[in-house]
Amino acid sequence: MEAPIKQPLLRLRDLSTDIALRRGTVHALDQVNLEVNQGETLGIVGESGSGKTMTVLSIMGLLPAGGSVVGGEILFDGRDLRGMAAPELRRVRGVEMGMVFQDPLTSLNPTMRIGAQVAEPLRVHQGVSKAEARERAVEILRRVGMPRPDKIVDDYPHQLSGGMRQRVVIAMALIRSPRLLIADEPTTALDVTTQRQILELIDDLREEFRMAVILVTHDLGVIAGRADRVAVMYAGRVVETATTAELFRAPRHRYTEALMRALPESAHDGDGRLYSIPGLPPDLSRPLTGCRFAPRCRFATDECRTTDVALTGDGHAFACLHPVTEPVTIAAAAGHDRAVPAAAEPILTVRDLVKEYDAGGAGLRRSAGRVSAVAGVSFEVRPGETLGIVGESGCGKSTVGRLVAGLETPTAGRIVVDGTDIAGLDRRARHRMHRQVQLMFQDSYAAMNPRMRIDSILTEPLEIQQVGDAAARRARVSELLDQVGLPRRALERYPHEFSGGQLQRIGLARSLALRPRLIVADEPVSALDVSVQAQVLNLMRDLQGELGLSYVFISHDLSVVDYMADRIGVMYLGKMVEIGPAHQVVRAPRHPYTKALLDAVPSPDPGRTPSPDTTIQGELPSALNPPTGCRFRTRCPLAQDVCATEPPLSGAAHQVACHFPLRQEAGAAATA
Amino acid sequence: MTAREEEEAPVRGMWRQGLEVFCENRLALVGVGLFVLLAAFSFLGPLFYQTDQVHTDLTRVFLAPGTDGHPLGTDGVGYDQLGRLMLGGQTSIVVGLAAGLLATVVGTVWGAIAGFAGSWVDAVMMRVVDAMMSIPALFLFMLMASIVTPTVPMLIVIIGAFAWLGPARLVRGEALTLRTREYVMAMRGMGGTGGRAVRRHIIPNAIGTVIVNATFQVADAILYVAYLSFLGLGVPPPAANWGGMLSDGLADTFSGHWWLLYPPGIAIILIVLAFNFIGDGLRDVFEVRLRRR
Numbered sequence: 015m016e017a018p019i020k021q022p023l024l025r026l027r028d029l030s031t032d033i034a035l036r037r038g039t040v041h042a043l044d045q046v047n048l049e050v051n052q053g054e055t056l057g058i059v060g061e062s063g064s065g066k067t068m069t070v071l072s073i074m075g076l077l078p079a080g081g082s083v084v085g086g087e088i089l090f091d092g093r094d095l096r097g098m099a100a101p102e103l104r105r106v107r108g109v110e111m112g113m114v115f116q117d118p119l120t121s122l123n124p125t126m127r128i129g130a131q132v133a134e135p136l137r138v139h140q141g142v143s144k145a146e147a148r149e150r151a152v153e154i155l156r157r158v159g160m161p162r163p164d165k166i167v168d169d170y171p172h173q174l175s176g177g178m179r180q181r182v183v184i185a186m187a188l189i190r191s192p193r194l195l196i197a198d199e200p201t202t203a204l205d206v207t208t209q210r211q212i213l214e215l216i217d218d219l220r221e222e223f224r225m226a227v228i229l230v231t232h233d234l235g236v237i238a239g240r241a242d243r244v245a246v247m248y249a250g251r252v253v254e255t256a257t258t259a260e261l262f263r264a265p266r267h268r269y270t271e272a273l274m275r276a277l278p279e280s281a282h283d284g285d286g287r288l289y290s291i292p293g294l295p296p297d298l299s300r301p302l303t304g305c306r307f308a309p310r311c312r313f314a315t316d317e318c319r320t321t322d323v324a325l326t327g328d329g330h331a332f333a334c335l336h337p338v339t340e341p342v343t344i345a346a347a348a349g350h351d352r353a354v355p356a357a358a359e360p361i362l363t364v365r366d367l368v369k370e371y372d373a374g375g376a377g378l379r380r381s382a383g384r385v386s387a388v389a390g391v392s393f394e395v396r397p398g399e400t401l402g403i404v405g406e407s408g409c410g411k412s413t414v415g416r417l418v419a420g421l422e423t424p425t426a427g428r429i430v431v432d433g434t435d436i437a438g439l440d441r442r443a444r445h446r447m448h449r450q451v452q453l454m455f456q457d458s459y460a461a462m463n464p465r466m467r468i469d470s471i472l473t474e475p476l477e478i479q480q481v482g483d484a485a486a487r488r489a490r491v492s493e494l495l496d497q498v499g500l501p502r503r504a505l506e507r508y509p510h511e512f513s514g515g516q517l518q519r520i521g522l523a524r525s526l527a528l529r530p531r532l533i534v535a536d537e538p539v540s541a542l543d544v545s546v547q548a549q550v551l552n553l554m555r556d557l558q559g560e561l562g563l564s565y566v567f568i569s570h571d572l573s574v575v576d577y578m579a580d581r582i583g584v585m586y587l588g589k590m591v592e593i594g595p596a597h598q599v600v601r602a603p604r605h606p607y608t609k610a611l612l613d614a615v616p617s618p619d620p621g622r623t624p625s626p627d628t629t630i631q632g633e634l635p636s637a638l639n640p641p642t643g644c645r646f647r648t649r650c651p652l653a654q655d656v657c658a659t660e661p662p663l664s665g666a667a668h669q670v671a672c673h674f675p676l677r678q679e680a681g682a683a684a685t686a
Numbered sequence: 687m688t689a690r691e692e693e694e695a696p697v698r699g700m701w702r703q704g705l706e707v708f709c710e711n712r713l714a715l716v717g718v719g720l721f722v723l724l725a726a727f728s729f730l731g732p733l734f735y736q737t738d739q740v741h742t743d744l745t746r747v748f749l750a751p752g753t754d755g756h757p758l759g760t761d762g763v764g765y766d767q768l769g770r771l772m773l774g775g776q777t778s779i780v781v782g783l784a785a786g787l788l789a790t791v792v793g794t795v796w797g798a799i800a801g802f803a804g805s806w807v808d809a810v811m812m813r814v815v816d817a818m819m820s821i822p823a824l825f826l827f828m829l830m831a832s833i834v835t836p837t838v839p840m841l842i843v844i845i846g847a848f849a850w851l852g853p854a855r856l857v858r859g860e861a862l863t864l865r866t867r868e869y870v871m872a873m874r875g876m877g878g879t880g881g882r883a884v885r886r887h888i889i890p891n892a893i894g895t896v897i898v899n900a901t902f903q904v905a906d907a908i909l910y911v912a913y914l915s916f917l918g919l920g921v922p923p924p925a926a927n928w929g930g931m932l933s934d935g936l937a938d939t940f941s942g943h944w945w946l947l948y949p950p951g952i953a954i955i956l957i958v959l960a961f962n963f964i965g966d967g968l969r970d971v972f973e974v975r976l977r978r979r
Contacts, residue, residue, distance in 0.1 A: 419875050421875055444877075455868055460868040465890045474876065478878045
């Protein structure tokens with residue numbers, strides 16, 4: 015939070031951008047006004063399609079084919095970029111601005127060495143010599159916290175992890191000492207612990223270089239922790255801007271309020287439902303009148319639908335005729351225990367599950383070794399219960415899901431579904447087992463045959479399991495659509511005609527078709543926007559109550575798992591390190607890894623600052639040669655010699671696999 | 687929510703959408719038009735323009751176009767050139783279509799089996815394809831044509847026997863990626879078998895590639911007929927085909943008998959272009975569908 019400087023470094027005045035498509039024109043931005051000062055971080059937040067990325071692409075002149083700025087001014091240091099001559103424009107964009115993209119893998123050239131790539135801007139814009147460029151590259155890589163930069167300059171991108179690649183991209187943006195750094199979803203493709211490292215890095219560098227930073231993200235949590243000011247975008251317009259503290263304390267626009275209420279963190283006690291925004295964002299290729307949020311807003315009046323609402327207010331500006339006056343809280347709700355029938359036999363019991371893959375070798379070539387994806391995982395799920403499994407990428411959580419769903423066979427260990435061990439089943443019994451356990455995918459579009467209509471997609475499980483005759487199947491499919499709240503006419507359509515949230519509903523309907531007792535949901539909401547995510551999560555919980563389902567809910571997102579799960583298991587590198595009742599695991603973690611993971615989650619509460627001592631340093635070890643004993647010991651701040659022996663999973667209800675648990679189990683008779 | 691209020695886009699079938707995309711490609715429409723014209727010319731033409739294409743008439747050789755009821759003149763043995771072009775077109779189109787389809791079907795089945803089975807089955811089947819591909823096509827044609835007497839069915843088999851290698855490779859690659867798709871995994875999660883995966887998921891999704899490729903195969907097969915006839919390995923007279931006519935015409939290039947050279951040459955170019963345009967249009971249909979979401 016810097017003192018305001020007389021002139022903003024970058025100022026967008028009534029910026030409008032169109033994208034010409036095969037059919038019609040999309041008005042991606044409509045009169046966007048923004049300001050960024052020297053040394054300040056501006057957060058731009060919005061859902062997909064809100065125009066946040068188009069805004070920064072317009073500034074950088076990187077609009078997709080057919081896209082063009084059709085109105086307004088882009089004032090950089092007082093000069094309009096739109097009126098600038100091409101060579102000067104290239105210099106301003108190339109030298110004074112730097113950009114960090116979302117996916118660090120695709121923004122690096124796989125055939126160029128890291129050093130050459132980082133120094134490329136210098137060679138292009140300043141024509142420095144090769145040797146000097148290399149020197150500068152090593153220096154800047156050191157600045158972005160790269161271990162052994164003098165070695166890494168000679169590596170290729172594929173030799174680095176995702177977090178390291180993002181550091182390289184940042185180094186590339188910084189090497190010209192830009193005055194403005196634009197980061198477009200810089201951490202969306204990364205794990206939370208890595209995300210925290212990268213965000214801290216950007217923060218430090220901003221102070222060091224006195225840069226202005228534009229941080230574009232869909233994640234309110236990321237914004238809350240890092241930005242000085244926030245602009246909320248919806249349907250190609252800025253609907254609210256304010257300082258971060260002000261915005262989170264007292265949002266005024268109804269859309270901002272709805273976004274915050276839809277966060278899993280703001281689930282209220284009682285029925286525990288999330289607030290979800292009804293409907294879909296408007297189609298920007300059509301002419302729109304009035305407030306663009308009006309069709310989805312609870313408070314909209316006729317006036318909202320007809321008059322164009324301008325952004326008004328000084329400092330805290332918003333475009334709303336019926337602004338929020340009551341306070342909005344996103345304080346984390348105290349544990350919300352739901353009544354789960356405790357006595358019942360578990361529907362799923364997993365004992366010492368092991369899955370190893372051959373690495374590399376195929377055919378006649380010798381295998382390079384064994385990748386230990388899942389190493390001795392045990393848990394159980396009772397009827398009507400949700401077990402959440404969290405962990406970072408590569409921890410084996412999805413493999414556990416696929417093993418439970420019978421898509422892969424375990425190397426060792428037992429999976430008992432409803433009293434029968436699925437390893438010992440013959441073909442027919444295994445075929446029938448699939449009625450009990452069904453899978454729900456992250457990307458339902460990929461999980462549906464694009465050439466099948468929705469009715470064929472929903473009928474397929476019934477056909478495979480030969481349930482009922484044609485008429486009965488049709489009836490069942492209609493019933494399923496009602497359950498997930500989609501109209502009957504959806505049946506005649508193809509998957510590509512639906513939005514992400516609708517597809518996820520169809521995916522859920524398909525998993526329900528066989529009336530399974532357990533659904534393994536692998537990151538079911540990770541690809542969705544917050545408001546749509548809330549719809550799907552509510553639906554999943556409603557159906558659970560209605561049908562007595564059990565879920566194994568796999569996700570990297572702790573806040574979502576905390577909201578959904580009765581019990582949570584935390585996985586690290588193929589091991590279950592902690593498992594227990596959800597609120598205990600989240601609010602009183604016993605394993606150092608769980609604690610670090612929790613602290614790394616960006617909280618949509620600007621007042622909460624993460625404690626600096628829990629940052630995990632370093633990289634996830636390779637599963638090809640995992641550390642002996644406790645697998646976390648290589649990165650654990652508490653590790654001692656004894657950690658080289660494997661700690662057993664111990665405890666009653668809240669179990670932990672650690673020699674030095676952070677705390678004793680809360681209460682002897684913990685309710686599960 | 688929600689879905690009830692969503693915009694009322696008309697429900698359009700896949701065929702309908704596909705047709706729209708196809709029609710947006712002007713060249714594809716030109717291709718269809720060309721094909722229809724040439725087919726009508728070859729098969730319906732003789733009904734309206736009857737000529738004797740069996741008996742030679744050495745008194746009326748090399749007549750120039752326009753003379754005496756011969757709009758395109760006559761050739762070296764007195765056949766009416768226009769009528770002969772129609773007759774030749776029948777052979778070329780029939781052989782082209784049949785050989786192209788044969789190659790596509792054989793190649794698709796071979797490639798699909800190899801791609802699904804994977805491991806050693808795949809290795810063996812694809813090595814067979816590689817081995818055959820390493821033999822030059824022309825050499826193979828000449829060898830076979832000199833062993834057997836070329837008839838129309840024989841030509842189809844000979845061309846088909848070589849041309850299936852391309853589609854086999856293509857479909858095998860397609861099958862390899864399709865079998866790892868999430869919807870195939872989802873189907874296995876419901877307890878479905880490999881056979882169902884092939885029937886319901888793999889073939890319908892590979893069919894786009896196959897159909898597009900088939901049109902190019904047909905164009906290629908028509909060219910192969912022309913090559914073979916050009917080398918004197920085509921169907922024996924009095925049967926005719928465009929390639930053979932071109933080859934005969936070439937012998938008379940320096941006698942100034944241009945009407946024996948250009949018409950069959952232009953016909954071959956047009957029909958090959960027609961199929962290539964159609965193939966391009968179909969490719970649009972199948973690609974756009976996947977992109978639009």
